[in-house]
Amino acid sequence: MTLAEVAILVGGELNGPAELEISEPVSPEVKELGGIAFAESESYLEIAEQGGAVALLLPRSLRGKKPFIHVDNPRAAFFALLQRAEQPLSLNPGVHATAIVDPTATVDPSAQVGPYAVIERGARIGAGCRVYPFAYIGENCDLGAGCAIFPHAVLYTRVRLGERVIVHAGAVLGADGFGYVWDGSKRLKVPQVGAVVIESDCEIGALTAIDRATVGETRVGPGTKIDNLVQIAHNVEIGSHCAIASQVGIAGSTKVGDRVMAGGQSGSADHMVIGNDVVLTARAAVLQSIESPGEYMGFPARPSFEAKKVLLLTLKLPELFARLKKLEKRANDR
Template sequence: MEFNQFFPPHDGISLRELASHLGAELLDDSAGNRRIRSVAPVARAAEGQVCYLRSRKGRGDLASCHASAIICEPAIRPIIPDNIPVLLTAKPETAFAMAGALLHPAALRPGAVVSGSTGVHPAAHVDPTAQLEPGVEIEPMAVIGARAEIGSGTRIGAGAVIGADVKIGRDCAIAPGATVIAALLGNGVIIHNGARIGQDGFGYAPGPRGMLKIVQIGRVIVQDNVEIGANTTIDRGTMDDTVVGEGTKIDNLVQIGHNVRIGRHCGIVSGVGIAGSTTIGNGVMIGGASGINGHITIGDGAQIAAMSGVIADVPAGARYGGVPARPLKDFLRDVAEAMARSDERAKLKGDRNE
């Protein structure tokens, strides 16, 4: 790929300096003065770029690799061509993430829509009772409601809506088109385009003439350093709060129902739906397109495979998958048995047709 105007290359850092920043070992010190300006995939990495190889499955990409350095773990080192300097580390993916953050810091969070804009843009609407600390940026067409409070270093993107009484901490990024109402956000929170935070939860009671709406008077609490993907929705609580714990990362197009409590440093992938009043522990990983039943508990460190249907509690540290979700080894055994039966039926049908 040619020069990318959206995320231009870094001015350059020496390979020796990069190795030190990553805590990696540069195997060929004579290459230490090479300048690294950007990251790239292995197959098309060129001079001035660094890439990483996570497994031997990517070996074929090395044939077209002309990177100035490649990050890998010791087990992968023997397959790297001798002409490519190696940065050796036990955690190549982590090192590559650190390299990307150093070389392309603007890609870490939603950027400004209006070039050079600082402070409150004249085309934004900020209620006179809102309180903005120094260094807050409000882009065109953004709306800041009554009594809202926003901390220094935070940017509110174009067309975003921050509701009345919302509190947003310092160094946050609210991308264009997002809405935040009935919510309290900590420091370092990133909310991507089109996310909806704090709207009604889904609650109704049967009445003589149809469904009666149950009022939702809780809040959404988002702790420090949480990232929420584009078009994700997080409903406010019915009477208690919906809580997203510190450091948790939520992908695009996730639905989180009212009164859900998510622990710290969880990872929730695109398409997941979490029904109301579910409790999710710390360090839980939930694969894409999984459905989580309401009023259940998923224990600390549990892992849920993609496209699973979780209908009951999951113990801490467990690995579950399937519909209904069950211990992963049981799910894989069931899949293997089903495939074997399918193959047997196909063979019998073939024998009858001969």
């Protein structure tokens, strides 16, 4: 694109050569020449002036030495450029000759199915779905319109996806929940006959596991985003618009509310209830149910302001022991 074309795309005011070629959106720190960055403040502008970007997106309150475009909201303008630069993983139209689709499965004519995908009995692939190479779509799975199943993702039987669900490479939905009973000498497997339901507009990260329910459903609510390497155990229910960061583990039957944010490596014991708008900081461990919205941290997870206070005092333990010793000495000397 030329700088003039960018200005039109973002609805901004051009300050520089219209014909300047712009390669891609870049960060202000980048060294390679050719891209366009954004800056919202003087300090970021300084960084961007020294970086490799050949043009900048700026608020009307700033002016650059490099060519720039004045916009109302530089971040939103940059976001628009990112969306334009995004290219989905390549996939040809139609069903590839090497894909194995069971005759009883239904694939919408507008769906794309890549090489070596396997779609089992009774599965349904909705309009505009993209099923990438090596994806395994098990018996009676149901994919709503516009889903993307990346290479090597595995859906066991009866996994139901809403619309526009993204499942990244290597994710496994619907494996057996971890349930056994001890019979006195060994563990008997409790059959896991339930389903997995992922509602519309969810994104499931690479190598994340979401187990099927023992009976009933493991469920992830609409708009919830889950990062890589996350474990969602059997019969867990997660609300809408949550953000679950990488390596989080949620144990069996726990119920998570709406708009919950879980930091990296945090976790929850089984059968907990975590209310709406709870924020778990990284590594927090929910060992008792949490009702009230707010930020929680630590092991066990407690309100952050309390947890931080205790953490700080823990660091002062050497001082505490010294002060105690001194008091004891004074008492003994008396």
